[in-house]
Amino acid sequence: MKREVPLFITFFVGTLLIASVFIPPAESWGENFSVYFDIIAVFAFFLGGGNLLRIHLQKVASKRPDWGYSIVTLVAFLVMLAAGLFKLGNPGGISGNLTTAQSWFQILFQNIMSPLGSTMYALLAFFVASASYRAFRAKNRDATILLVAAFIILLGRTPFGTMLTSWIPPQYDLLQVPNLAIWIMSGPNLAGQRAIMIGIGLGIVSMSLRILLGIERTYLGDDR
Amino acid sequence: MxxxxxxxxxxxxxxxxxxxxxxxxxxxxxxxxxxxxxxxxxxxxxxxxxxxxxxxxDNPFYKFAEHLFVGISAAFWMCQSFWSTIVGNLIPRISTGLSKYFGQPYRDEPWNFVYWLPVILGILLLLRLSSKIGWVSRWALAFIVGTTAGLSFIRYLRSDFMEQISSTMVPLLAAGNSGESLLSNITLSATGPFVAMLTNWVIFLGVICGIVYFFFSKEHTGLFGRASRVGIWILMITFGAAFGYTVMGRITLLVGRLTFLYKDWLGLIS
The missing domain is CATH 1.10.10 (Arc Repressor Mutant, subunit A)
Known part of the structure; x- marks a missing residue:
C-alpha cells in the first residue's frame, strides 16, 4: 500500500496523459489534468502554510535563538492571510475583487511585499558586481570569450555603445556595438541556448520515463 | 541587547x-x-x-525585513491560489451554494463530479502533517508526479527537442534580396544577405558543436574534441550574454528602488 499504490498511480496517470495525445477525443485530458494539478497545488500551498506556522510556533515556544523574528513572520503571515483569505478590509466584501486598490490585501502587497521583493532582487546587483570582478578577469580563452560577449551585450544596450561606433559606415554596420549585440543574441547565443534546450528536453523525457516505469522512486521518500 | x-x-x-x-x-x-x-x-x-x-x-533590521517578507509572501501566494483556483475553478463546478456565496456563476457540466478527485487527493496531501498516516499523502504526490511526467514527456519532446532541431535546419546558402550572386555583394551590413547566411551557419554549427560537448559517452579527442571545443566557446558566449542580461536586470531593479527612495519618499527628484 505504501509504495505499490503510489507507483501504480504515477504509471497510470502518466501513461494515460501520454496516450491521450494520440487519441483525438481525449486530447483535452491534458488541460483537465492541469486543472486537477492546480487544485492539488493549492492544498500543497496550504500544507506549506501549515508547516510554516508549525515550525515558527515551535521556535517561539522553545525560545530558540532569534525566536523574536519568528513572531514577525507569524504576525505578517496571519495578517496577510486575514486580508486575503477572509478579505478583511476589502470594500467589496467576500465577493469583491481580491486586488481592489483600497483593499488591505493590495495595500500590504504594494507597500510591503512588492518593495521587499524588488529590493531583494536589486540587492543581487551588489553581489553581481563582485561576481563580475571575478568573471571579468580574462584568465583563459573561455573566460575571455564570456567577458567579451557580456561586455558587448552590456555596451550594446547603452547610448554610449551607440555613440562609440556610430561612425562605422552602413556596409559594415554589423560592427556597430548595438548591432553586434543583437547579432550575438540571434546567432551564437541562440545556438548555445538551443543546444542547452535540446539537452534539457532529452533529460526531461528520460527522467519522465524513469518515473513512469518506477525506476526513479526518490519522490516517495523512505518507508517510515 | x-x-x-x-x-x-x-x-x-x-x-x-x-x-x-x-x-x-x-x-x-x-x-x-x-x-x-x-x-x-x-x-x-x-x-x-x-x-x-x-x-x-547581516543585522537585525535586515533579519526583520527578511522574516516579514517570508510571512507576507507565503500568505500572499496561498490567498492568490485559493481565490483563482479553488473559488475560480473548483467551487463553480462542485457546489451551487458556495458558488452563490462567493458570487461565482455555477457551471453545470456533466463531468463535474470528477472534480472531487483532486479535492480528495488534496485532503490526502494535508495528512502529511500527521505522523501516523502521513504516508497516505504519497498518493496525492504520486498523482502530481505522474501528471507532471506525462505532460512534460510530450511537451518537452515537442518544444525542446523536435521544434528546436527543426528550427536549426536553416538554409545555409542564401541569395541576395534581389537575386544577385552572394559573392558579388559581400558586406558586413547587419541586414545584408551575407550576415544572414553567416548567422545561419553559426546557428547550425553552433547547435551541433554544443550538443557534441554535452555528449559524454565518447572521449572528446580528435575531430570530436575540436567540435566539443567550439561547443564550449558557443556556450561561453551564451553564458556571457545571459550574464550581461542578468547584470542589466539587477541594475534596473536597483535603479527602480533608488528612484522610489529619492522621488516618492524624499521628493528630491521631480
Missing amino acids: KRSTYIVMAVMALLFAVSWYFKAATYHGNVMSPLVAGFMITLAAFLTLAIISFVYQ
Whole structure:
C-alpha cells in the first residue's frame, strides 16, 4: 500500500496523459489534468502554510535563538492571510475583487511585499558586481570569450555603445556595438541556448520515463 | 541587547515618526487617508533600506525585513491560489451554494463530479502533517508526479527537442534580396544577405558543436574534441550574454528602488 499504490498511480496517470495525445477525443485530458494539478497545488500551498506556522510556533515556544523574528513572520503571515483569505478590509466584501486598490490585501502587497521583493532582487546587483570582478578577469580563452560577449551585450544596450561606433559606415554596420549585440543574441547565443534546450528536453523525457516505469522512486521518500 | 542597539533603534523610530509626519502632511492623493498613505510610504522606504543594509553585513533590521517578507509572501501566494483556483475553478463546478456565496456563476457540466478527485487527493496531501498516516499523502504526490511526467514527456519532446532541431535546419546558402550572386555583394551590413547566411551557419554549427560537448559517452579527442571545443566557446558566449542580461536586470531593479527612495519618499527628484 505504501509504495505499490503510489507507483501504480504515477504509471497510470502518466501513461494515460501520454496516450491521450494520440487519441483525438481525449486530447483535452491534458488541460483537465492541469486543472486537477492546480487544485492539488493549492492544498500543497496550504500544507506549506501549515508547516510554516508549525515550525515558527515551535521556535517561539522553545525560545530558540532569534525566536523574536519568528513572531514577525507569524504576525505578517496571519495578517496577510486575514486580508486575503477572509478579505478583511476589502470594500467589496467576500465577493469583491481580491486586488481592489483600497483593499488591505493590495495595500500590504504594494507597500510591503512588492518593495521587499524588488529590493531583494536589486540587492543581487551588489553581489553581481563582485561576481563580475571575478568573471571579468580574462584568465583563459573561455573566460575571455564570456567577458567579451557580456561586455558587448552590456555596451550594446547603452547610448554610449551607440555613440562609440556610430561612425562605422552602413556596409559594415554589423560592427556597430548595438548591432553586434543583437547579432550575438540571434546567432551564437541562440545556438548555445538551443543546444542547452535540446539537452534539457532529452533529460526531461528520460527522467519522465524513469518515473513512469518506477525506476526513479526518490519522490516517495523512505518507508517510515 | 547592547545599549548601542537600543540607541540605534530609538533613532530609527524617531526618523520613522518624522518621515511619517512629513509624508502624511504632503500627501495629495485620494486613494487612502493621508495618515495611512504617509505610514505606508515610510514603511516601504524603511523596509527598502533595511534590505539594502545587508550589503554592509547581516543585522537585525535586515533579519526583520527578511522574516516579514517570508510571512507576507507565503500568505500572499496561498490567498492568490485559493481565490483563482479553488473559488475560480473548483467551487463553480462542485457546489451551487458556495458558488452563490462567493458570487461565482455555477457551471453545470456533466463531468463535474470528477472534480472531487483532486479535492480528495488534496485532503490526502494535508495528512502529511500527521505522523501516523502521513504516508497516505504519497498518493496525492504520486498523482502530481505522474501528471507532471506525462505532460512534460510530450511537451518537452515537442518544444525542446523536435521544434528546436527543426528550427536549426536553416538554409545555409542564401541569395541576395534581389537575386544577385552572394559573392558579388559581400558586406558586413547587419541586414545584408551575407550576415544572414553567416548567422545561419553559426546557428547550425553552433547547435551541433554544443550538443557534441554535452555528449559524454565518447572521449572528446580528435575531430570530436575540436567540435566539443567550439561547443564550449558557443556556450561561453551564451553564458556571457545571459550574464550581461542578468547584470542589466539587477541594475534596473536597483535603479527602480533608488528612484522610489529619492522621488516618492524624499521628493528630491521631480
